[in-house]
Amino acid sequence: MHYDIVIVGGGAGGLELASKLGRAFGRRAGPEKILLIDRSPFHIWKPTLHEVAAGTLNPQQEGLSYSILARSNHFSFVMGELTAFDPAAKKLTLKEVHHPNGGLIIPERNISFSRCVLAVGCGSNFFGTPGSEHAYVLENAQDAQNFHTHLLNLFARASYSQDKLLNVVIVGGGATGVELSAEMMEAYHEIQENSGSGQRFRINITLIEAAPRILSGLPEKVSAQATQALRQKRINVLTATKVLEIFPDKVQTDQDAIPADVVVWAAGIKAADRNREYGLPVNRINQFEVNRQLQTPAEGVYAMGDCAACEWESGKFVPARAQAAHQQADYLCGLLKAYEKGRDFTEPFVYKDSGSLVSLGNNHGVGNLMGSLSGGSFFIEGLIAKYMYMSLHLMHHKAILGYTKTALLALARMAQKRVSGRLKLH
Numbered sequence: 001m002h003y004d005i006v007i008v009g010g011g012a013g014g015l016e017l018a019s020k021l022g023r024a025f026g027r028r029a030g031p032e033k034i035l036l037i038d039r040s041p042f043h044i045w046k047p048t049l050h051e052v053a054a055g056t057l058n059p060q061q062e063g064l065s066y067s068i069l070a071r072s073n074h075f076s077f078v079m080g081e082l083t084a085f086d087p088a089a090k091k092l093t094l095k096e097v098h099h100p101n102g103g104l105i106i107p108e109r110n111i112s113f114s115r116c117v118l119a120v121g122c123g124s125n126f127f128g129t130p131g132s133e134h135a136y137v138l139e140n141a142q143d144a145q146n147f148h149t150h151l152l153n154l155f156a157r158a159s160y161s162q163d164k165l166l167n168v169v170i171v172g173g174g175a176t177g178v179e180l181s182a183e184m185m186e187a188y189h190e191i192q193e194n195s196g197s198g199q200r201f202r203i204n205i206t207l208i209e210a211a212p213r214i215l216s217g218l219p220e221k222v223s224a225q226a227t228q229a230l231r232q233k234r235i236n237v238l239t240a241t242k243v244l245e246i247f248p249d250k251v252q253t254d255q256d257a258i259p260a261d262v263v264v265w266a267a268g269i270k271a272a273d274r275n276r277e278y279g280l281p282v283n284r285i286n287q288f289e290v291n292r293q294l295q296t297p298a299e300g301v302y303a304m305g306d307c308a309a310c311e312w313e314s315g316k317f318v319p320a321r322a323q324a325a326h327q328q329a330d331y332l333c334g335l336l337k338a339y340e341k342g343r344d345f346t347e348p349f350v351y352k353d354s355g356s357l358v359s360l361g362n363n364h365g366v367g368n369l370m371g372s373l374s375g376g377s378f379f380i381e382g383l384i385a386k387y388m389y390m391s392l393h394l395m396h397h398k399a400i401l402g403y404t405k406t407a408l409l410a411l412a413r414m415a416q417k418r419v420s421g422r423l424k425l426h
């Protein structure tokens, strides 16, 4: 199999890039030239995983099939996991696919390319903390679903237990940990509303952050407002607290031992160890090192999104955020189109930080936006911040589905929530 452009990883960045390129090349040329590879058959926008985990978003409804997206956006799609990559021979290998009970479904495949974009994202970083096997992570839809199933069981267990108490510990006060703790508290309240008085239980949600404040990458005002909002929701926020070890029933910090029926680790990212085996330079968290054109030192091999280390300002790197992946998809689309047409493309990628928004539950958000006129950043919170946060998801859908389908999908999901409730309980 050979394709002119192969994109490995159909996440926030890779899928947008494949869709934009496919539409640019059109129905005839697109599927012949462009191949998207992902290890999953369906796409979920990663910033919504905390909602899947809490049960406020249904992955069966939210997931979009890559094959259907490929047909409507004029690219080809192959499901498979990248296991070997030879940048000199311009060839990659996808792992064989087995049935859960063992039988071979698809054999190992080799694919050659003229240009390849690596967009395989990142996983979790435990920084060597012992006991990681006792913690849940939110790296993909399956992780989020597994956690959700476990959470429902814990809710049920707590409601019939003697002390009627559930202890949840979330490690990492970045956007993921903050959003997950708020979303879980809402899920808890919804469960309580639907339960008989004899089945009610109490919940302790503790959010632990090693830095002196949560959301330490965002302005202090955003972090102060978020802390206040979480505390109002009765979430226990511990800052300047380092987790030393995770046990099946507690988390040991440098201050105290915190009882835990379940632990979620959301305290840092690291790309796959396998990235070190491809003969491409990587940094200490296994991100591919790229220049200002997102190119690795190998000719025709690019990396984008969370798996790429691209210098932004002196000493700083482009942050691992959905908005960076989105901007890089736009940039690489322009670059690859120019090269396909035999034109030069010398412009560097310039990351424009438009601010950050954090969801604090159903009708509440907080964040900072960069003013395009003032050049400074301004604070935003409440329902407007929440709506703006939701619009980021719509923008992603618009990039892969177009306006009409995005609007139809949004309406269908609103209707679905009205019919079956906000929380997924099965």
Ligand SMILES: Cc1cc2nc3c(=O)[nH]c(=O)nc-3n(C[C@H](O)[C@H](O)[C@H](O)COP(=O)(O)OP(=O)(O)OC[C@H]3O[C@@H](n4cnc5c(N)ncnc54)[C@H](O)[C@@H]3O)c2cc1C
Residues within 6 Å of the ligand: 008, 009, 010, 011, 012, 013, 014, 037, 038, 039, 040, 045, 046, 047, 048, 049, 050, 080, 081, 082, 083, 119, 120, 121, 122, 138, 139, 140, 175, 176, 304, 305, 306, 307, 320, 321, 322, 323, 324, 325, 357, 358
């Ligand atoms: C819970 C949560 C909340 C977040 N909230 C925000 C937010 O509010 N705002 C924000 O800007 N960012 C947020 N982020 C970060 C954001 O999701 C990422 O920065 C963004 O998804 C990165 O895009 P990407 O395309 O680089 O990688 P991803 O979106 O992670 O996509 C990587 C893709 O590669 C595939 N893949 C991985 N390895 C292989 C392989 N070996 N072979 C084949 N396929 C492979 C995966 O299946 C996946 O589809 C959040 C992240 C999480 C987990």
